[in-house]
Amino acid sequence: MGITLSLADQIALELRADITGGRLLPGMALVEAELVKAYSVSRNTIREALHRLGQEGLTRYVRNKGVMVRRLELKEVRDLFVVRRTLELQAIAVGRPLSGEQSDRMQVAIEATTLAREREDWRSVATHSLGFHQQIVGLMCSPLFxxxxxxxxxxxxLVFCAAPDEQRFQSPWLERDREIYALLAQDDKPAAGEAMSLYLDDSERLSLALFTHSDGGRSPCIKTIPPLTR
Incomplete structure (x- = not known):
C-alpha cells in the first residue's frame, strides 16, 4: 500500500515539478496569497508546503520579500555533482540488466528529449534529459534514492536556468544520453559507466562555468564555456 501524502506534501510536489519543468525560475517569488487562491487551501497548508521546499533546498525566505525560488551557490553546484557521481555511477555498476519496463522508460525520456529539440524547446530538452537520468538512478530499485x-x-x-544560451548549453547531451542507453541495453556496464563518468565531468565543468566567485557565488553570470571532452 502506498504512502498517503498530506495536502501540503501534494502541493510541494506540484511546485517542485514546476521547478523541474522550468516554469518556476530562480528569483521568482512564491506569494502566499496567490498560492492560497490557486490551490484553494489555507495559508497554513501553503506555509507547510513552502517549508518543505525550503528543506529540499529549492526555496528560501528573503526579508521583506517572502519566499523565493533559490539561486544556488557555486559550492552547492559542486556538491550536486558529488551526489550525481555517487548515485548514477553506482546505479550503473550494481543494476541488473535492463528490464523491458526500464528500457521503455528510458526510451520514452530520450524520445521526449528528441521531440523537444526538434521544436527547439531547450527548456523542455533539459527537463526530459534529467528525466532520463532519474531512470538511471531507478536501476537501483530504491524508492528512497x-x-x-x-x-x-x-x-x-535551477543551475541550468543560469545558462545564457540554452541551446548551446543543452545541445550536446541528447546524443550522449543515447550512447549511455545503448550501452546499458547491451549490458556493457564498464563502457556505460565510463561514458557516464565523462558525461558528468563535462556537465559539471559547464555548470560551474556559469558561476563566479565575484559575488560569493550567490548569482550566476556569463563566462566563457569550455569545450567538451570526447
Missing amino acids: DEFFAQVIAQLR
Missing part, C-alpha cells in the same frame, strides 16, 4: 534524486534534479534545473 528515487525521491532524493528527484530533489537533486530540481536543484540541477
Whole structure:
C-alpha cells in the first residue's frame, strides 16, 4: 500500500515539478496569497508546503520579500555533482540488466528529449534529459534514492536556468544520453559507466562555468564555456 501524502506534501510536489519543468525560475517569488487562491487551501497548508521546499533546498525566505525560488551557490553546484557521481555511477555498476519496463522508460525520456529539440524547446530538452537520468538512478530499485534524486534534479534545473544560451548549453547531451542507453541495453556496464563518468565531468565543468566567485557565488553570470571532452 502506498504512502498517503498530506495536502501540503501534494502541493510541494506540484511546485517542485514546476521547478523541474522550468516554469518556476530562480528569483521568482512564491506569494502566499496567490498560492492560497490557486490551490484553494489555507495559508497554513501553503506555509507547510513552502517549508518543505525550503528543506529540499529549492526555496528560501528573503526579508521583506517572502519566499523565493533559490539561486544556488557555486559550492552547492559542486556538491550536486558529488551526489550525481555517487548515485548514477553506482546505479550503473550494481543494476541488473535492463528490464523491458526500464528500457521503455528510458526510451520514452530520450524520445521526449528528441521531440523537444526538434521544436527547439531547450527548456523542455533539459527537463526530459534529467528525466532520463532519474531512470538511471531507478536501476537501483530504491524508492528512497528515487525521491532524493528527484530533489537533486530540481536543484540541477535551477543551475541550468543560469545558462545564457540554452541551446548551446543543452545541445550536446541528447546524443550522449543515447550512447549511455545503448550501452546499458547491451549490458556493457564498464563502457556505460565510463561514458557516464565523462558525461558528468563535462556537465559539471559547464555548470560551474556559469558561476563566479565575484559575488560569493550567490548569482550566476556569463563566462566563457569550455569545450567538451570526447
